[in-house]
Amino acid sequence: MDPQALTTAAEPAALADYLAGLPQPPPDHQHGPARSVREDAYQGHRIVITTTYEITVDGRPLPAHVGVSNDGEVHCHALPAYQVRSAVDIVRALIDNFPDDFPEADGDPGHGGHPGHGGHGEHGGG
Amino acid sequence: MAVVRTDIITDTAARDAYVHGVNLLKRESTALSTTAFGIPGPPTVVHTYDLFVIWHHLAMTSPVPPGGDWMVRNGAHRGPVFLPWHRVMLGLLEANLQRVLGEPDFGLPYWDWSADGSLAAPQSARIWKPAWMGGQGRPITTGPFVFNAGDPNSFRVRIETAPDVTLRQVDRGLRRAFGRPTGSLTLPTAADLARTFDTRPPPTGDPDLATYDFTPWNAGSRGFRNQLEGFRGPGLHNQVHRWVGGDMGPASSPNDPVFFLHHCNVDRIWEGWMHRHGRSYRPGMTASPALRGHRIDDPIVSPLGPAATPRSTLDPTAVYSYDVLP
Numbered sequence: 001m002d003p004q005a006l007t008t009a010a011e012p013a014a015l016a017d018y019l020a021g022l023p024q025p026p027p028d029h030q031h032g033p034a035r036s037v038r039e040d041a042y043q044g045h046r047i048v049i050t051t052t053y054e055i056t057v058d059g060r061p062l063p064a065h066v067g068v069s070n071d072g073e074v075h076c077h078a079l080p081a082y083q084v085r086s087a088v089d090i091v092r093a094l095i096d097n098f099p100d101d102f103p104e105a106d107g108d109p110g111h112g113g114h115p116g117h118g119g120h121g122e123h124g125g126g
Numbered sequence: 127m128a129v130v131r132t133d134i135i136t137d138t139a140a141r142d143a144y145v146h147g148v149n150l151l152k153r154e155s156t157a158l159s160t161t162a163f164g165i166p167g168p169p170t171v172v173h174t175y176d177l178f179v180i181w182h183h184l185a186m187t188s189p190v191p192p193g194g195d196w197m198v199r200n201g202a203h204r205g206p207v208f209l210p211w212h213r214v215m216l217g218l219l220e221a222n223l224q225r226v227l228g229e230p231d232f233g234l235p236y237w238d239w240s241a242d243g244s245l246a247a248p249q250s251a252r253i254w255k256p257a258w259m260g261g262q263g264r265p266i267t268t269g270p271f272v273f274n275a276g277d278p279n280s281f282r283v284r285i286e287t288a289p290d291v292t293l294r295q296v297d298r299g300l301r302r303a304f305g306r307p308t309g310s311l312t313l314p315t316a317a318d319l320a321r322t323f324d325t326r327p328p329p330t331g332d333p334d335l336a337t338y339d340f341t342p343w344n345a346g347s348r349g350f351r352n353q354l355e356g357f358r359g360p361g362l363h364n365q366v367h368r369w370v371g372g373d374m375g376p377a378s379s380p381n382d383p384v385f386f387l388h389h390c391n392v393d394r395i396w397e398g399w400m401h402r403h404g405r406s407y408r409p410g411m412t413a414s415p416a417l418r419g420h421r422i423d424d425p426i427v428s429p430l431g432p433a434a435t436p437r438s439t440l441d442p443t444a445v446y447s448y449d450v451l452p
Contacts (some may be wrong), residue, residue: 001214001445002433002440002444003444005224005430006214006218006432006445007219009428009431010217010221012154012156012222015181016158016172016177017269019159019181063289063290064291065197067197069344070250071297071346075197077196077291078206078288078291078375078376080376081356081378082364083357093375094289096371096375097308097372098288098376099264
């Protein structure tokens, strides 16, 4: 690593201009069910598995894209450190991590995951 | 001159400088507003610290190669470039801290979370005391990064990632929620870290950990990188994000200043691995173009230009070293 190059690139104006020039990602929110496509090759065969998630929370479509990896674990790009065993677990994690987007439900003590619910995040990462 | 990065728990001078520098960068305006970054809402001045929040978000949403699937592998995560990209990011933050502090000898401190993970009550560890990072809460109410809506100089979260992976403006305090069941009940322990370096044959160890990475070069790979990133094995890097919770969860996780202390420790662990196994990296340039952005001589998503590649990050000793390697 070149110390002078780091110092030059670290100048706030240089960093800001660089970031402003990066392509803006398209919004991730899906209108309709979220599709996740897994592809693999095995013994000369091409495998394509399309999984469709239709998820609502409090009757509203989930504003996040949920995907599934080749080992069957579920992840969501909004939570890069999470990769869990089920779509239910990832939605519970979204509710916990985005409290402003999922206002607390009335009269539901289990909202957001209660202490007795195990098994979350044990494989996770992101 | 190369600086020395030290443990924030024992080096209180580095701790105090870090806290002071972060708050200075939080208050330093850039010439650009949120509009320049496509962030909806009224144009609002973007501050230097928040550039790192934007950068992390944009690198995560940059599919590599262009047109690829960011859910499989992106410019900063879920692939081999995870460690080089974050090394560059830390280098740029460190340079900014040196500048605003007027201390060219300042080295970014690290948080050895595996030491705290071995405690009976990691939520009571010194790192969360008011003199260090403050505690948990929505928002946090102790420490140097407490929010005061009426004080424009107080620490505040201004830009965050939304569930649909867009950036949005907010004005609120920093949030942490330790050990939630939907995150992780525990931090990685010293034993978990030791397993990452144990290359003995199974069942004791894993010889694959002597190799940086393996095909398919993603979140399902064998090897050291994925063990440290945390999609395989005990969880390490990912587990720390999930255990701290709050603002450490979403793609805007640099909003929490503990992010950089955490990643400095991740970088230290990588340096410890290279001390054992050499400054090696995979994949090489003969790998498929579908891996462009993660191969050894591919440019990293950074303002350093095409010269900044994974290969260029493998030896940081001209810039910094660590007081102790794991």
